[in-house]
Amino acid sequence: MDPPSSLKLLGSWADSHTHRVQLALKLKGLGFEYQEEDVINPSPALLLHNPVYKKVPVLLHNDRPVVESVVILQYIDETWADNPIMPADPFDRALARFWCHFAEDKLAPAVGAVFSSSGEGQKAAVDQVHDNLKLLERELRDGEFKGKRFFGGDKIGLLDIVLGCGSYWLAVFEEVMEVKLVDPGTFPAFHAWLKDFEEQNEVKETIPAIDKLLEYARGIRQMMLSLSNGTSTTAPATAGTTSAINVTVDGSSG
Amino acid sequence: MAEGASEGLVLLDFWVSPFGQRCRIALAEKGVEYEYREENLRDKSPLLLKSNPVHKKIPVLIDHGKPVCESLNIVQYIDEKWPDRAPLLPADPYARAEARFWADLVEKKVCIPPPPPRMYESGTKLWKLKGEAQEEATKEFIEMLKLLEGELGDKKYFGGEMFGLVDIALIPFTAWFYSYEACAKLSTEKEVPKLVAWGKRCRERESVSKSLPDPLKVYEFVCFLKKVYGIE
Numbered sequence: 001m002d003p004p005s006s007l008k009l010l011g012s013w014a015d016s017h018t019h020r021v022q023l024a025l026k027l028k029g030l031g032f033e034y035q036e037e038d039v040i041n042p043s044p045a046l047l048l049h050n051p052v053y054k055k056v057p058v059l060l061h062n063d064r065p066v067v068e069s070v071v072i073l074q075y076i077d078e079t080w081a082d083n084p085i086m087p088a089d090p091f092d093r094a095l096a097r098f099w100c101h102f103a104e105d106k107l108a109p110a111v112g113a114v115f116s117s118s119g120e121g122q123k124a125a126v127d128q129v130h131d132n133l134k135l136l137e138r139e140l141r142d143g144e145f146k147g148k149r150f151f152g153g154d155k156i157g158l159l160d161i162v163l164g165c166g167s168y169w170l171a172v173f174e175e176v177m178e179v180k181l182v183d184p185g186t187f188p189a190f191h192a193w194l195k196d197f198e199e200q201n202e203v204k205e206t207i208p209a210i211d212k213l214l215e216y217a218r219g220i221r222q223m224m225l226s227l228s229n230g231t232s233t234t235a236p237a238t239a240g241t242t243s244a245i246n247v248t249v250d251g252s253s254g
Numbered sequence: 255m256a257e258g259a260s261e262g263l264v265l266l267d268f269w270v271s272p273f274g275q276r277c278r279i280a281l282a283e284k285g286v287e288y289e290y291r292e293e294n295l296r297d298k299s300p301l302l303l304k305s306n307p308v309h310k311k312i313p314v315l316i317d318h319g320k321p322v323c324e325s326l327n328i329v330q331y332i333d334e335k336w337p338d339r340a341p342l343l344p345a346d347p348y349a350r351a352e353a354r355f356w357a358d359l360v361e362k363k364v365c366i367p368p369p370p371p372r373m374y375e376s377g378t379k380l381w382k383l384k385g386e387a388q389e390e391a392t393k394e395f396i397e398m399l400k401l402l403e404g405e406l407g408d409k410k411y412f413g414g415e416m417f418g419l420v421d422i423a424l425i426p427f428t429a430w431f432y433s434y435e436a437c438a439k440l441s442t443e444k445e446v447p448k449l450v451a452w453g454k455r456c457r458e459r460e461s462v463s464k465s466l467p468d469p470l471k472v473y474e475f476v477c478f479l480k481k482v483y484g485i486e
Contacts, residue, residue, distance in 0.1 A: 070358075091331070093330075093331070093334060094328070094331040
């Protein structure tokens with residue numbers, strides 16, 4: 001096993017993409033150094049190692065950067081072969097990648113839109129989330145993942161990590177925005193999977209406590225509302241808020 | 255001809271689609287036989303709708319009845335299914351991570367809503383827009399090409415000596431350069447000469463030359479779309 005100093009993670013405590021990498025490293029039993037980044041004011045290190053996107057997470061392995069969380073997860077899996085997180089079969093791997101892309105491209109932006117909108121816009125965003133969850137629900141109940149405990153089978157795999165780290169925002173937004181996103185009656189398989197995922201020790205050690213996430217989300221929501229009410233017109237604050245939300249909830253961060 | 259696709263390999267595709275072309279190139283590199291099926295995108299087949307219920311889009315590779323969707327997924331699937339020949343990804347995990355990063359960058363600039371600017375979409379803007387908006391789109395497009403050219407550097411291909419995932423991800427879009435240049439004031443030869451040279455090298459490979467459409471045919475298609483959209 002590599003000594004801890006060979007692995008360093010630049011991340012942000014409330015960023016789901018950072019959590020994905022932390023969880024993967026934990027599942028592999030790999031020690032690493034962690035550096036908290038201010039996503040609104042990226043450090044020189046972050047700008048150096050991720051010049052294209054300037055975002056967290058960045059995994060440094062022997063000082064060489066790997067960026068984009070799904071790329072990082074596959075890198076970790078291919079470098080340290082024990083406790084694999086990718087399936088072995090090419091078809092299952094293609095399926096995992098497809099649904100990871102779905103999570104980033106469709107589900108996460110829809111969830112983010114619930115948070116950043118109001119009124120009619122929010123209703124449309126909630127409907128979008130439900131449409132996306134229906135597709136996942138169908139796969140879990142009748143599709144390729146039927147009968148499996150996790151998307152990865154008996155153990156957590158790549159798709160569980162990608163979907164799971166981010167799905168906690170569903171509960172947070174339900175509370176902060178007072179909307180219903182994951183009704184156990186409508187999405188029993190997804191709901192059951194999420195509860196099971198969140199009960200895993202490594203997951204509990206990775207994801208921040210819900211009250212911290214609630215406080216964080218409420219703070220950002222307050223800022224957004226005060227900006228849209230015109231009580232603050234500072235452009236940098238808007239950019240910071242938007243990028244903070246982008247980092248935490250939608251697919252545009254790494 | 256069987257309605258379903260339970261035997262062998264079937265590729266559901268559309269002739270001008272750069273995403274479909276990626277799959278054709280990968281299959282050709284591996285020397286794998288398959289059945290090509292042209293889809294009418296205005297009247298999608300039941301097989302397509304069944305095989306890609308989430309997005310209802312081509313390309314879809316159906317392998318003995320099991321569908322694989324999304325072009326870069328399909329390319330990696332092809333690579334992993336036939337690992338014994340023409341590897342499309344390097345062996346070293348770090349080099350693989352770099353290849354996936356750059357292929358993902360080409361993809362982000364194609365599929366995911368802005369920001370950042372999209373290649374396919376930003377290219378599409380070049381013929382859809384006029385005036386200042388087109389100038390802005392042209393600038394964005396050039397910047398993106400320059401970023402890619404920077405990564406290519408003086409290498410033969412994006413992966414070095416090995417033609418691979420990133421080359422496959424990007425090369426189909428070069429068939430659209432003629433159209434973009436005709437519609438917007440743009441010269442890729444002037445702006446990104448190394449990238450243009452790379453494009454020529456790739457097209458010397460049979461897998462690429464057989465899979466890519468004639469740029470003039472693409473231009474005819476773009477002109478047809480312009481009429482449909484009522485542009486100029």
